[in-house]
Amino acid sequence: MTPSSPIRAIVTGHTRGLGAALAEQLLTRNVTVLGLSRSRHAALKARFPTQLEEIELQLADSARVAQWVATDALRNFVSGAQTVLLINNAGMVQPIGPIEGQGATAVADAVSLNVATPLMLASALAAAAADATDRRIVHISSGAARNAIAGWSIYCATKAALDHHARAVALDANRALRICSLAPGVIDTDMQAQIRGSGEAQFPMRARFEDLKRNGQLSTPEQCAAQLIDYALSDKFGDAPVADIREIAKPA
Incomplete structure (x- = not known):
């Protein structure tokens, strides 16, 4: 059992990159965290043995995610919490390249991980935490959701789906539920390394991302x-269903 905490958070893809940083910082703020990923974060678990719970789950496999959602695991984790936070962080930029080179399996995996899983978890969280006084859902979006980019048709489409999902859910005016599809800016992660490793034929804007890395702008x-x-x-979270952290974090 997790220790009593007024806030419980679920973070997908918590073993590396932004997800690992989110999980670690939530834990240091005394938030109890459930990490969902295809592997475990041994170092983080060693530091927070009772505060961090982990579930190994293939998040790109919609059938497995649906099976897990049907269990009582999520309901048990959020039971008794005053505030429940879901951060749908896990995602993939592949397949990169023109439409004729996108394999069916790669497209299906991307849509499952980037869209189906976040939407299933959002619905499950809203139901499982029905008694919580404050339910919050963060979709990690991207500037690519709002600006079409050559070579990123699947990534752009899947992130745009999260934006529109948040807009529609906000219109439902659910009791004690706030949602935002939030673009985090350009971050120095493994995904950025994949982007810089793409051929220019697949991703014509590669040079721009190389410049960002070279100039320390990540x-x-x-x-x-x-x-x-x-x-x-x-308190401002959820005022806008779609936002960009770079705009929010600007000094007044």
Whole structure:
């Protein structure tokens, strides 16, 4: 059993990159965390043995996610919490390239991980935490959701789906539920390495991302995580269903 805590958070893809930074910073703020990923974060578990719970789950496999959602695991985790926070962080940028080179399996995996799983978890969280006085859902979106980019048709489409989902859910005016599809800016993670490793034929804007790295213009996962958590737990969260952390974090 997890220790009593007024806040419980679920973070997908918590073993590396932004997800790992989010999980670590939530834990250091005394938030009990459930990490959902295809592997476990041994170092983080060693530091927070009772505060961190982990479930190994293939998040790109919609059938397995649906099976897990049908269990009582999520309901048990959020039971008794005053505030429940879901951060749908896990995602993939692949397949990169023109439409004729996108394999059916790669497309299906991307849509499952980037869209189906976040939407299933959002619905499950809303139902499982029905007694919580404050339910918050963060979709990690992207500037690619709002600006079409050559070579990223699948990534752009899946992130745009999260934006529109948040807009529609906000219109439902659910009791004690806030949602935002939040673009985190450009972060120095493994995904950025994949992007810079793409051929220019597949991704014509590669040079721009190489320049961002070269010129030190990428934010660190830790910097971004701090801004995201501050906003997600603030009174302003949910005022806008779609937002960009770079705009929110600008000095007044």
